[in-house]
Amino acid sequence: MIKILIVGYGNVGRGVQMAIERNADMELIGIASRTPERVKKSVGEAVKVYDIKEIANWYKDVPADVAILCGGSKSDLAQQTPVINQYYPTIDSFDNHSQLPEYFHLVDEVAQKAGKVSVISLGWDPGIFSLERVLANAYLPGSRAYGFYGLGPKGGLSMGHSDALRTIKGVKDARQYTHAITEAIDEVRAGKNPEFSAGDMHSRECFVVLEDGADAEKITAEIKSMPGYFAPYKTTVNFVTQEELDEKFKGFPHDGCVVAAGTTGSANNSALIEYHCTWGSNPEATAQVLTAYARAVKKLTAEGRKGAFTILDIPASYVSPLTREELLAKMM
Numbered sequence: 001m002i003k004i005l006i007v008g009y010g011n012v013g014r015g016v017q018m019a020i021e022r023n024a025d026m027e028l029i030g031i032a033s034r035t036p037e038r039v040k041k042s043v044g045e046a047v048k049v050y051d052i053k054e055i056a057n058w059y060k061d062v063p064a065d066v067a068i069l070c071g072g073s074k075s076d077l078a079q080q081t082p083v084i085n086q087y088y089p090t091i092d093s094f095d096n097h098s099q100l101p102e103y104f105h106l107v108d109e110v111a112q113k114a115g116k117v118s119v120i121s122l123g124w125d126p127g128i129f130s131l132e133r134v135l136a137n138a139y140l141p142g143s144r145a146y147g148f149y150g151l152g153p154k155g156g157l158s159m160g161h162s163d164a165l166r167t168i169k170g171v172k173d174a175r176q177y178t179h180a181i182t183e184a185i186d187e188v189r190a191g192k193n194p195e196f197s198a199g200d201m202h203s204r205e206c207f208v209v210l211e212d213g214a215d216a217e218k219i220t221a222e223i224k225s226m227p228g229y230f231a232p233y234k235t236t237v238n239f240v241t242q243e244e245l246d247e248k249f250k251g252f253p254h255d256g257c258v259v260a261a262g263t264t265g266s267a268n269n270s271a272l273i274e275y276h277c278t279w280g281s282n283p284e285a286t287a288q289v290l291t292a293y294a295r296a297v298k299k300l301t302a303e304g305r306k307g308a309f310t311i312l313d314i315p316a317s318y319v320s321p322l323t324r325e326e327l328l329a330k331m332m
């Protein structure tokens, strides 16, 4: 059995707990949290809950093969992964793409010193979409792999952008749906390898609940001009009541695709690679990916490997519960 410690208990943390139950070769050994009393209320007596701050006192009694870190990328993971990796091999879902190279080197240094494995930035993007981009680019030299998100009519819920809306004064609650611009996908599929700016590929739709007395016009202007998050995009803002938001928009649905188009051999033969994911729950899907890689971490650790790894460095056979013979017979 692969013994797993969950670190951080939010949407992804709950998803990892459920994912462990779905994998017969894994068991949950405990949950570590900054707010252990909150977690105890939620999980009851069945699971042991630890205070992260006290890790030096309890880690010897908690022999986990891997700690899956489920904290937020914005301010938790860059602090927590280097600390937890002193005690356990780790997996995390750090998803700030622009800071990823710096994060890799920070974690690699820590993991090399600690003599432990640390797999960073797992999930679907970064994560499985990163792998698909690299493979498509290698199979079709000269092509570019594009990522589109929110393919269906409802779009995909962006948790980061929803959080950004909630930071605005006067906003009580909010959800943000990303929509892929279908004409842009068509251009990529046609093999044009277009030069896009962010706003050419996606638009953003906001559903906002106002605090009493808040100025809707001022808040709309503030949203539309928010650098990075909304300013580069065509953004629509809809004001709704809390009841409408809760009733109409449930869960964390998301979807997306990686698309790369080019040619093979003779330049006349077109080639198109597409990889799609559709998630009823983004955090649960992310958690399934993180949890599957616990197998790889155990195997890498058994080989004496150490340092930081990404999904690009890990063979698929290390992630599968199947034996080599089963893989050869059923999956090739």
Ligand SMILES: NC(=O)c1ccc[n+]([C@@H]2O[C@H](COP(=O)([O-])OP(=O)(O)OC[C@H]3O[C@@H](n4cnc5c(N)ncnc54)[C@H](OP(=O)(O)O)[C@@H]3O)[C@@H](O)[C@H]2O)c1
Pocket (backbone or CB within 6 Å): 007, 008, 009, 010, 011, 012, 013, 032, 033, 034, 035, 038, 039, 070, 071, 072, 073, 074, 093, 094, 095, 121, 122, 123, 124, 125, 126, 127, 159, 282, 283, 286
């Ligand atoms: N790579 C990908 O494809 C991908 C996709 C989706 C998400 N992600 C990443 O996953 C991260 C975590 O997402 P999430 O939805 O799980 O975030 P979240 O629900 O906000 O949880 C983040 C942390 O906040 C704390 N927390 C959660 N609920 C709380 C509450 N009610 N009261 C007090 N503390 C609470 C927990 O830490 P403590 O238990 O220590 O308090 C938890 O680990 C995101 O920041 C994102 O970076 C990656």
